[in-house]
Amino acid sequence: GENVEQHPSTLSVQEGDSAVIKCTYSDSASNYFPWYKQELGKGPQLIIDIRSNVGEKKDQRIAVTLNKTAKHFSLHITETQPEDSAVYFCAASPLLQGYSGGGADGLTFGKGTHLIIQP
């Protein structure tokens, strides 16, 4: 099965600086790589995702890059703000595109990164 490794486990940055979280995956069949943010006492919430036919995707202050050859992908947050403090999870899935039948596509998550934004 899929194995997702995530680093670092804790990341502390000054407000306004950039933060980078890195993940590797093992299964070459994985083709969908989302990032989820989890605040204390809440469920994870999708913040950005990327599919294997794209190398980079950006949404305002967050961006994700994917290197299929090396099987790794990264989350970049620029101009960090206090509300960015949370636990971030990367995940991988063999999401089948364009089909309408049933199928297993549950996400395999990394262990998470606790991002702390220092004022």
Add this chain to the structure above:
Amino acid sequence: EAGVAQSPRYKIIEKRQSVAFWCNPISGHATLYWYQQILGQGPKLLIQFQNNGVVDDSQLPKDRFSAERLKGVDSTLKIQPAKLEDSAVYLCASSPNREGFTGELFFGEGSRLTVL
């Protein structure tokens, strides 16, 4: 639009007792997932339903865990008998029909289980 509803939010039981968690997905979502999140770890998939059928339960400890989604809407996850290592947050998530599926899972706030 209402999100994924879960109950109870917190439960404390003794080992060897039983417990049940309930989940009501977002209206119209065909796929429902149960995840186990142990403290300090990422969520781990236990079971995935498509409507009322199981499509993946390969990581569900079937000797003690069971789940059902009888009418293809809400779902119940049961643990009997509970062990100390079952202490975790149990997250329910849902996603739309395959035709509308973008990959995003919508999670509830979870049910925190403590086994003493």
